[in-house]
Amino acid sequence: xxxxxxxxxxxxxxxxxxxxxxxxxxxxxxxxxxxxxxxxxxxxxxxxxxxxxxxxxxxxxxxxxxxxxxxxxxxxxxxxxxxxxxxxxxxxxxxxxxxxxxxxxxxxxxxxxxxxxxxxxxxxxxxxxxxxxxxxxxxxxxxxxxxxxxxxxxxxxxxxxxxxxxxxxxxxxxxxxxxxxxxxxxxxxxxxxxxxxxxxxxxxxxxxxxxxxxxxxxxxxxxxxxxxxxxxxxxxxx
Numbered sequence: 001x002x003x004x005x006x007x008x009x010x011x012x013x014x015x016x017x018x019x020x021x022x023x024x025x026x027x028x029x030x031x032x033x034x035x036x037x038x039x040x041x042x043x044x045x046x047x048x049x050x051x052x053x054x055x056x057x058x059x060x061x062x063x064x065x066x067x068x069x070x071x072x073x074x075x076x077x078x079x080x081x082x083x084x085x086x087x088x089x090x091x092x093x094x095x096x097x098x099x100x101x102x103x104x105x106x107x108x109x110x111x112x113x114x115x116x117x118x119x120x121x122x123x124x125x126x127x128x129x130x131x132x133x134x135x136x137x138x139x140x141x142x143x144x145x146x147x148x149x150x151x152x153x154x155x156x157x158x159x160x161x162x163x164x165x166x167x168x169x170x171x172x173x174x175x176x177x178x179x180x181x182x183x184x185x186x187x188x189x190x191x192x193x194x195x196x197x198x199x200x201x202x203x204x205x206x207x208x209x210x211x212x213x214x215x216x217x218x219x220x221x222x223x224x225x226x227x228x229x230x231x232x233x234x235x236x237x238x
Contacts, residue, residue, distance in 0.1 A: 001013075002195050004192050004195065004207070006191075006192055007192070007207065007210075007211075009207060009210065010036075010038075011195060011203070011207075012035065012036045014032040014035055016028040016029070016031075016032060016047070018047075020047070020048060020051060022051070025047075025051055029043060029045060029055060042057065042206040042207075042209065042210065043055050043056075043206065044060070044200070044202035044203040044205065044206040045202060046200055046202045046203075048171075048172065048173060049097070049170055049171065049172045049184075050097065050156070050170070050171055052202065053096070053097050056202070056205070057205075057206070057209055059205055059208065059209035059214075060201075060202060060205035060206060060209065061100045062100050062104075062216065063201060063204065063205035063208065063209075063216060064100070064101070064201050064205070065100035065101040065103065065104040066104060066216045066217075067186050067201050067227070068101050068104075068154060068168055068170075069083070069101070069104045069105060069108060070186075070227055071168070071183060071186050071227065071230045071238075072088070072152050072154075072166075072168060073108070074227070074230065074238060075152070075166060075181075075183070075230065075237075075238065076151065076152065076166075078238070081151060083108050083109050084108060084109060084110060085110075085111070086109070086111065086151035086152060087111045087112075087113060087149050087150055087151045087152075088105060088109050088111065088112050088113070088150070088151065088152050088153075088154065089112075089113040089115055089146045089147065089149075089150040089152070089153045089154070090102055090105070090112065090113070090114055090115065090153075090154045090155075091115040091116070091143075091146070091153060091154070091155045091156070091157060091159065092115065092116045092117070092156055092157060093114035093115060093116045093122050093125060093137075093139075094116045094118050094121045094122055094125065095156040095157075097156050097170050098154065098156055098170070101154060101170075102114075102125070102129065102137075103129075103133075105154075106129050106132075106133035106135045107133065109135070110135055112129075112135060112137040112138070113137065113138045113139075113140065113146050113149070113150070114126055114137045114138065114139045114140070115140060115141070115142075115143065115146040116139070116141060117141050119139060119140075119141055122139045123139050126139050147161060147162055147165065148162075150165060151166070152166045152167075152168070153165055153166065153167045153168070154167075154168045154170065155167055155168065155169055155170065155171070156170045156171060157171065158171045158173060161180050162180075163178075163179035163180065164179065164180065165180045165181075166180070166181050166183075167180050167181070167182050167183070168182075168183045168184070169182055169183065169184040169232075170184070171184070172184040172185060172233070181237065182232045182237075183230055183231065183232055183237055184231070184232055184233065185200075185201070185231045185232070185233070186201060186227055186228075186229060186230050186231060187199060187200055187201075187228055187229045187231065188200075188201075188204050188220075188225050188226065188227055188228055189225065189226055189227075189228040190204070190223070190224075190225050191223065191224040191225070198228055198229060199225075204225070208220075208223075
């Protein structure tokens with residue numbers, strides 16, 4: 001147990017067995033909440049993101065999307081490119097974990113490609129984005145075409161992408177793709193000295209959601225928090 005005095009928040013770290021059977025995983029999370037002995041526990045699971053995501057609260061989901069977009073902007077800026085003018089491919093665009101990311105992406109980017117095998121569902125989602133953000137995504141199931149034109153790929157699938165591509169893997173299991181620049185995580189620097197080390201997306205989202213500020217940019221600025229590392233597993237990319 002650690003206590004963040006400035007925020008009056010207690011953080012309890014719990015290690016759970018690497019059992020990713022869904023029923024066992026849920027039982028482990030339920031047990032972790034009991035250990036905290038508090039009725040208002042905010043979970044911040046950090047195991048396999050496709051499984052963890054179901055247990056994120058809405059703020060954590062939005063914070064993940066914010067972190068993905070912010071790290072893409074920085075990686076493109078290093079290559080003297082702009083998110084506004086680049087082609088971003090989202091695969092599979094219909095996966096729920098991509099929803100908030102696409103919404104956030106539509107606020108900054110004009111050239112979005114939805115790559116999905118379910119074109120009917122993807123087109124319905126594209127219509128929603130057009131109506132609400134004025135951005136018209138390209139919808140395709142042609143993997144070779146989409147990957148070829150991509151400046152950056154956001155993928156919820158563990159897929160072998162072609163050489164030279166920039167890829168954000170939402171699936172944070174180990175990917176064996178070679179000759180690509182892969183990202184699957186970021187961490188933040190915080191002003192609180194109680195907890196040593198970098199703050200994960202999941203933990204920071206669970207903390208910030210308990211404050212009154214719903215605007216992520218404002219919450220980070222007010223608390224003096226900034227993106228510190230862009231990573232692939234434990235390797236720092238930027």
